Every structure is written in structure tokens, then in C-alpha cells.
Amino acid sequence: MSPLAAIFMRDLRLAVRVGGGGGIGVLFFLIVVVLMPFAIGPDLTLLSRIGPAILWLGALLASLLTLDRLFTADHEDGSLDLILMGGTPLELAIAAKAFAHWLTTGLPLVIVVPLLGLFMNLDGRASAAVALTLLVGTPALTFIGVIGASLSVALRRGGLLLAVLVLPLTIPVLIFGVSASNAAIVGPLPFGTPFTILCALSLVSLVVGIFAAAAALRHGME
Amino acid sequence: MIFGMDLGPHADFIVAAYAIAAVVLVLMIGWIVLDHRAQKQKLAALESQGVTRRSERAVERLA
Amino acid sequence: MALIDYANPTRFLGFAERVLPWLIGITALAFVAGLYLTQGAPDDYQQGATVKIMFLHVPTAWLSMFGWIVMSIAALGTLVWRHPLADVAAKAAAPLGAAFTFLCLTTGSLWGRPMWGTYWVWDARLTSELVLFLMYLGVIALWHTVEEPSRAARAVAILTLVGAINIPIIKWSVDWWNTLHQPASVVKLGGPAIHPAILTPLLVMAVAFTLLFVTLHIAAMRNEILRRRVRSLMLLRAQAAPGSAS
Numbered sequence: 001m002s003p004l005a006a007i008f009m010r011d012l013r014l015a016v017r018v019g020g021g022g023g024i025g026v027l028f029f030l031i032v033v034v035l036m037p038f039a040i041g042p043d044l045t046l047l048s049r050i051g052p053a054i055l056w057l058g059a060l061l062a063s064l065l066t067l068d069r070l071f072t073a074d075h076e077d078g079s080l081d082l083i084l085m086g087g088t089p090l091e092l093a094i095a096a097k098a099f100a101h102w103l104t105t106g107l108p109l110v111i112v113v114p115l116l117g118l119f120m121n122l123d124g125r126a127s128a129a130v131a132l133t134l135l136v137g138t139p140a141l142t143f144i145g146v147i148g149a150s151l152s153v154a155l156r157r158g159g160l161l162l163a164v165l166v167l168p169l170t171i172p173v174l175i176f177g178v179s180a181s182n183a184a185i186v187g188p189l190p191f192g193t194p195f196t197i198l199c200a201l202s203l204v205s206l207v208v209g210i211f212a213a214a215a216a217l218r219h220g221m222e
Numbered sequence: 223m224i225f226g227m228d229l230g231p232h233a234d235f236i237v238a239a240y241a242i243a244a245v246v247l248v249l250m251i252g253w254i255v256l257d258h259r260a261q262k263q264k265l266a267a268l269e270s271q272g273v274t275r276r277s278e279r280a281v282e283r284l285a
Numbered sequence: 286m287a288l289i290d291y292a293n294p295t296r297f298l299g300f301a302e303r304v305l306p307w308l309i310g311i312t313a314l315a316f317v318a319g320l321y322l323t324q325g326a327p328d329d330y331q332q333g334a335t336v337k338i339m340f341l342h343v344p345t346a347w348l349s350m351f352g353w354i355v356m357s358i359a360a361l362g363t364l365v366w367r368h369p370l371a372d373v374a375a376k377a378a379a380p381l382g383a384a385f386t387f388l389c390l391t392t393g394s395l396w397g398r399p400m401w402g403t404y405w406v407w408d409a410r411l412t413s414e415l416v417l418f419l420m421y422l423g424v425i426a427l428w429h430t431v432e433e434p435s436r437a438a439r440a441v442a443i444l445t446l447v448g449a450i451n452i453p454i455i456k457w458s459v460d461w462w463n464t465l466h467q468p469a470s471v472v473k474l475g476g477p478a479i480h481p482a483i484l485t486p487l488l489v490m491a492v493a494f495t496l497l498f499v500t501l502h503i504a505a506m507r508n509e510i511l512r513r514r515v516r517s518l519m520l521l522r523a524q525a526a527p528g529s530a531s
Contacts, residue, residue, distance in 0.1 A: 147447060151440050155431050164426060165444060168419045171412075212447050215364065219439040227324055230334040232399035239338045239395045243345075243388055247497070250384050254504045261511035268515065273522045 011100035051120030052181035067145040071153040106138030129184030143209030150213035154220020315493035322486035344494040352382020360442035372438035377505035383421035409458035
């Protein structure tokens with residue numbers, strides 16, 4: 001197995017086990033979405049109107065809060081130093097870890113959307129639209145978040161600092177994600193336009209994210 | 223009539239904009255001036271305690 | 286003496302001492318000229334006297350972006366050349382940029398209320414300018430998180446370069462999206478689209494504000510260099526204290 005594949009499989013296995021980030025992200029997503037009607041009120045028409053937005057916000061927060069662990073666990077047990085010193089290019093190693101993180105944290109959020117859509121009084125078409133935009137948009141959230149995660153491990157500060165730094169950068173993803181969902185549900189904008197931009201954002205953040213994160217780790221771990 | 227100008231029906235907004243700009247600029251300038259003084263004071267205090275930079279000590283040694 | 290010689294912090298202090306009095310002088314003159322032209326500017330046929338807010342709003346908008354560009358260039362200096370003066374320049378620019386962004390948002394809001402009927406609207410340009418303000422605050426928070434200056438500088442440099450993508454978005458947002466905010470009328474292909482009687486005060490105020498930024502930046506850089514000296518001297522003192530291991 002190549003070193004890159006080994007990093008990837010290791011992260012996958014760790015995430016799925018007890019103490020990993022996999023299940024808890026979905027649980028947080030569920031709780032946040034359930035909290036909303038308590039705050040907003042049970043008006044079903046209102047909930048279905050803002051449903052896509054709430055689902056997107058919940059996914060954003062759930063992604064963000066699980067990113068904290070991406071590098072800190074490795075830093076604590078010394079494997080981050082091994083990865084940095086190893087022969088694999090750091091950018092690719094980060095990409096492998098981020099991809100594993102998305103598979104175990106982002107993708108489960110997408111799978112859970114049809115159920116949560118019920119809570120938001122979204123019909124099948126609307127839920128499908130939100131799920132599709134999240135499928136394409138959560139990679140962007142992961143790769144942008146990787147920048148914050150690497151900065152917080154390099155600086156040995158976590159918590160709110162990471163969120164404060166990363167959230168402004170995720171705003172375009174949020175805007176286009178919700179816009180695409182609403183376009184599919186209500187129109188009149190065609191779904192394709194914001195959806196394509198969302199795809200573009202994910203691809204750009206993939207590249208920018210791993211290079212920025214690698215730079216942060218290199219500069220921070222001296 | 224502000225400074226001899228007729229600022230029309232929205233005079234309050236114009237005055238408020240210039241006032242806020244003036245306040246923020248004064249605060250910026252004030253902070254930089256006060257910070258300068260504070261750093262100079264700290265440096266003088268350290269110098270009087272005999273703590274100096276390597277380059278200044280080198281000058282003393284050579285003198 | 287070549288420009289690169291000013292890269293030495295001590296030499297920079299000397300440079301700052303010599304240059305600042307002149308800069309303060311011409312900045313003050315520029316503001317006097319600008320304010321004189323502002324108060325003499327004719328009323329706009331659509332906006333009346335509120336066009337006078339534009340003489341504040343547009344320069345502060347330009348400088349809010351200029352601040353981030355200065356930080357980005359400094360960030361390159363930090364990451365690529367490990368230049369100590371680059372760290373200082375980046376840190377000094379952040380509060381200045383944040384202040385100008387704040388002024389841009391507030392003067393714009395005060396201009397929007399009489400003109401559009403609302404203090405705020407979530408259109409592309411206002412939103413991206415607000416995001417810029419949040420990013421400035423994030424950078425300032427980061428500077429105050431890490432005690433050691435050069436480590437902080439490297440982290441901030443990465444964040445600055447990633448955030449630089451917002452600057453072209455702000456500039457072209459009014460062209461890319463249908464927005465409430467009016468499209469570009471000064472810096473665009475084909476030259477400015479504003480009448481000289483209004484363009485001249487605007488440009489003079491822009492020059493005045495830019496000179497102010499440069500003056501304050503150099504002064505703030507000087508303060509930052511002094512602050513670092515205080516810090517290293519205090520570390521020296523702590524090491525030399527009786528009873529401490531040395």
C-alpha cells in the first residue's frame with residue numbers, strides 16, 4: 001500500500017472508531033436542525049421556506065467543529081511530525097487526510113439530509129436539491145476548514161479562533177449552496193448557475209486549502 | 223447652515239458621516255502617538271536599569 | 286544607500302524620524318485642500334448635497350482594499366524572504382485597514398439611508414466589504430494570540446494571502462452581480478465617468494487619505510519596532526535576574 005493510501009486508510013479507520021469524528025458530526029447536525037423549530041416556531045410554511053438555509057448552516061457548523069481534531073490528534077501522538085518528515089509530499093498527505101475527513105464527516109451529513117428535510121417540511125424535490133448542493137459544497141467546507149485546522153495546530157490554539165478565521169472564508173460557499181437549493185425549489189434562477197459556481201468553489205478550495213495548510217504546518221512546526 | 227453651506231434635507235447624515243470620520247481618525251492618531259510615548263518610556267526605564275541591546279553594549283565596549 | 290539598506294530595522298527608525306515630519310505636513314495640506322474643495326463642490330442633480338459623503342466613502346473604500354494589499358505584499362516578504370521588517374509592516378497595517386473598512390461601511394450606511402432608504406442591504410459589494418472587515422478583525426485577533434512575533438507573522442501571512450481573494454471580489458462585485466450599489470465609475474476602462482467638478486475633490490481627498498495611511502503606517506511601524514525592542518530587553522532582563530538559570 002502506498003504511503004498516501006496508508007494515511008488515508010488510517011484516518012478513515014480512526015474516524016469510524018470510538019473517539020473519532022464520524023458519528024458525532026451527524027449527531028450535532030441533527031441536534032442543531034431540531035433546535036431551529038423550537039426557536040423559530042412551528043409554522044410549517046416558514047420552516048419550508050428557510051429549510052435549505054438551516055440545513056446548510058447546520059452542515060457548516062458540524063463540519064467546522066469536527067475539523068478541530070484533524071491535526072491535533074496527530075500532533076499529540078507525534079504522527080504529524082512523522083508525516084512532515086516522511087517522503088510523501090505534505091500537500092498530498094493533507095489532501096488524503098482532508099478527503100478521509102470529508103468521507104467520514106461531510107458525506108454522512110449529506111446522507112442524513114432527507115430525514116432532516118422532513119423536520120423542515122421540505123418535499124422530496126427540495127430535500128434532493130439540498131442534498132445535492134451539500135454533496136458538492138461540503139468538500140469546499142472541509143478544504144477551507146483545513147486551513148484553519150492547520151493554523152490552530154501550528155499555533156497551539158484551538159476553539160473559537162479557528163471558527164473566527166475560517167467562517168468568513170466559507171461565506172461564498174454558503175451563499176451559493178443556499179442559492180442553488182432555493183433555485184431548484186422556487187426558481188426563477190436556473191439551478192445550474194449557482195450549482196456550477198459551487199462546484200468551482202470546491203475545486204478552487206481543494207487546491208488553495210491544501211497549499212495554505214501545508215505552508216501553515218511547515219512554518220508552524222519548526 | 224454648516225460652515226456656510228446649505229446641506230439640504232439630509233444634512234444630519236452628512237454631518238454624522240464627517241463627524242464619525244473625524245472621531246475615528248482622531249482615535250487612530252491618538253493611539254499611535256500614545257503608543258509611541260509608552261514604548262519610549264519603557265525603553266528609557268529599561269536603559270536606566272542597565273539593560274541594553276547587544277549592539278549598544280558593543281559600542282560601549284569599543285568606546 | 287540602496288533601498289534594501291532601509292530593510293534594517295534600526296535604519297528604518299532613522300528613516301522614519303526624518304520622513305515623518307514632512308509626511309505629516311503634506312498630509313495636513315492635502316486635507317486642507319481636499320476639505321476646501323469638498324465644501325465648494327456643487328450639489329449633484331440627483332443626490333443633492335449628500336454627494337459630499339462620497340468624498341469620504343470612496344477614499345476609505347479604496348484604502349480598505351489598499352490596506353489588505355499592503356498586508357499581502359508584506360506577507361510575501363515574511364514567507365518568502367523571512368524579512369523582519371515585513372512582519373512589522375503587516376502588523377502595523379492591520380488596525381489601519383480595519384479602521385478604514387469601518388469608515389467605509391459607516392459612511393456608506395449613512396449615505397445609503399437618504400439615498401436608497403435603508404442603512405444596510407445584503408448586496409454583493411456591501412457583503413464582501415463586511416467580510417473584509419471580519420477578516421481584518423480575525424487577523425488582528427491572530428496577531429494577539431501568539432506571543433512570539435515571528436511565529437505570529439508567519440501564521441498571519443498565510444491567512445492574509447488566502448483572504449486576498451476577497452479584494453478582486455469587492456472590486457468587481459458591482460460588475461458581476463446586479464447590485465443596489467452603483468457600478469464602477471472612476472477606475473474603469475474608458476476613464477472616469479464623473480464630472481470634473483466632483484471628480485477633483487474626490488481625487489484630492491483620495492490623495493489626502495492615502496498620505497494619511499502612509500504616514501500612520503510608518504509611525505505604527507516605528508512603534509512596533511520599539512515594542513519588539515522592549516520585549517527582547519525584558520526577556521534579557523528576565524534571563525539575567527539573580528536566581529534564574531543562566
